[in-house]
Amino acid sequence: MCSTMEGIYSDLDSSSYDQSFSITDDEDSRCSMITASPSSSLGQPCSPAVSQETAVPEQQEKKRRRGRGKGDGALHTVKKNRRVKANDRERNRMHSLNDALDSLRCVLPAFPDDTKLTKIETLRFAHNYIWALSETIRIADLERTGEASTMHPAGLNRVADAPSPGSDACSWMSSGSSSSSPSYGLSNPSSPATSEDYGFVQADSVYHNYHNFVTGIYCQN
DNA sequence: TAGGCCATCTGGTCCT
DNA sequence: AGGACCAGATGGCCTA
Numbered sequence: 001m002c003s004t005m006e007g008i009y010s011d012l013d014s015s016s017y018d019q020s021f022s023i024t025d026d027e028d029s030r031c032s033m034i035t036a037s038p039s040s041s042l043g044q045p046c047s048p049a050v051s052q053e054t055a056v057p058e059q060q061e062k063k064r065r066r067g068r069g070k071g072d073g074a075l076h077t078v079k080k081n082r083r084v085k086a087n088d089r090e091r092n093r094m095h096s097l098n099d100a101l102d103s104l105r106c107v108l109p110a111f112p113d114d115t116k117l118t119k120i121e122t123l124r125f126a127h128n129y130i131w132a133l134s135e136t137i138r139i140a141d142l143e144r145t146g147e148a149s150t151m152h153p154a155g156l157n158r159v160a161d162a163p164s165p166g167s168d169a170c171s172w173m174s175s176g177s178s179s180s181s182p183s184y185g186l187s188n189p190s191s192p193a194t195s196e197d198y199g200f201v202q203a204d205s206v207y208h209n210y211h212n213f214v215t216g217i218y219c220q221n
Numbered sequence: 222t223a224g225g226c227c228a229t230c231t232g233g234t235c236c237t
Numbered sequence: 238a239g240g241a242c243c244a245g246a247t248g249g250c251c252t253a
Contacts, residue, residue: 082239087230089240094228118226 105122108129117125 083231086232086240090231090242091229093241098228120226 101119101122104126105117108117108122108125
C-alpha cells in the first residue's frame with residue numbers, strides 16, 4: 001500500500017523543521033499509536049486496512065515526519081507536550097478515517113485492473129453504488145407489481161448497446177471524470193431522481209452501465 | 222516537470 | 238481543561 005519512504009526525512013530541511021519542535025522526544029507515544037490502530041474494530045477482513053498497521057515502523061516514522069511544522073520554536077514544554085498529544089490524536093483520527101475508507105473499498109465491486117480508488121473516488125463510487133442497489137430493489141418491486149413496463153428507463157433493456165464494463169467502469173461508478181462540478185448534495189439521498197444528480201452526462205449510458213452492474217458484470221472478481 | 226494524491230503538522234473552534 | 242473536528246499549509250511520492 002505504502003511505497004518506500006527511504007530517504008524522505010533525510011531530505012528535509014532541518015532548519016525549517018526545527019522551527020517547530022523536536023518530534024523525537026515523543027517516540028514512545030507515536031509507536032503506541034501505530035500499533036493501536038482501530039481498524040480491527042471495523043470487522044472487515046480487508047488487507048488494505050491491515051497494511052497500515054503492519055507497515056515497517058521505521059517507514060511509518062519517516063512518513064510521520066513529512067508534515068511541516070509552523071511553530072516559532074519557542075513553545076513552552078507544557079504547550080509542546082499538549083501539541084504533541086494533539087498531533088497523535090489527529091494522526092490516529094485520520095488513520096481511523098482511512099481505515100474506514102479501506103473497509104468501504106472492500107465492500108465495493110473490484111475493478112478489472114484492481115486499481116485502488118482514491119478517497120474521493122471511493123466516496124463517489126459508494127454513493128453511486130448505493131443508488132444502484134436502491135434502484136435494483138425499486139425496479140424489482142415494480143416488476144413484481146406489474147408496473148415495470150411503464151416505469152423502466154428507456155435504455156435499461158438494451159443490454160447489447162451497453163459499453164464494455166472494463167475501461168469505463170471507474171468513470172461511471174466513481175464519477176471520477178466529472179470532478180469539475182458533480183452534484184452530490186442531494187436533499188434526499190434515498191431518492192436520487194435524475195442522473196444529473198450524480199454528474200452523469202448521458203442518461204442512457206448511465207442505465208446501460210447500471211444494467212451491467214445490476215446483472216453482475218461489475219461484481220465478478 | 223506539473224499536477225494529483227496523500228500524510229502530517231498546526232491552530233482555531235466547538236463540545237463535554 | 239482537554240478532546241474532537243476541521244481546514245489550511247507544507248512537502249514527499251507518483252505518473253502522464
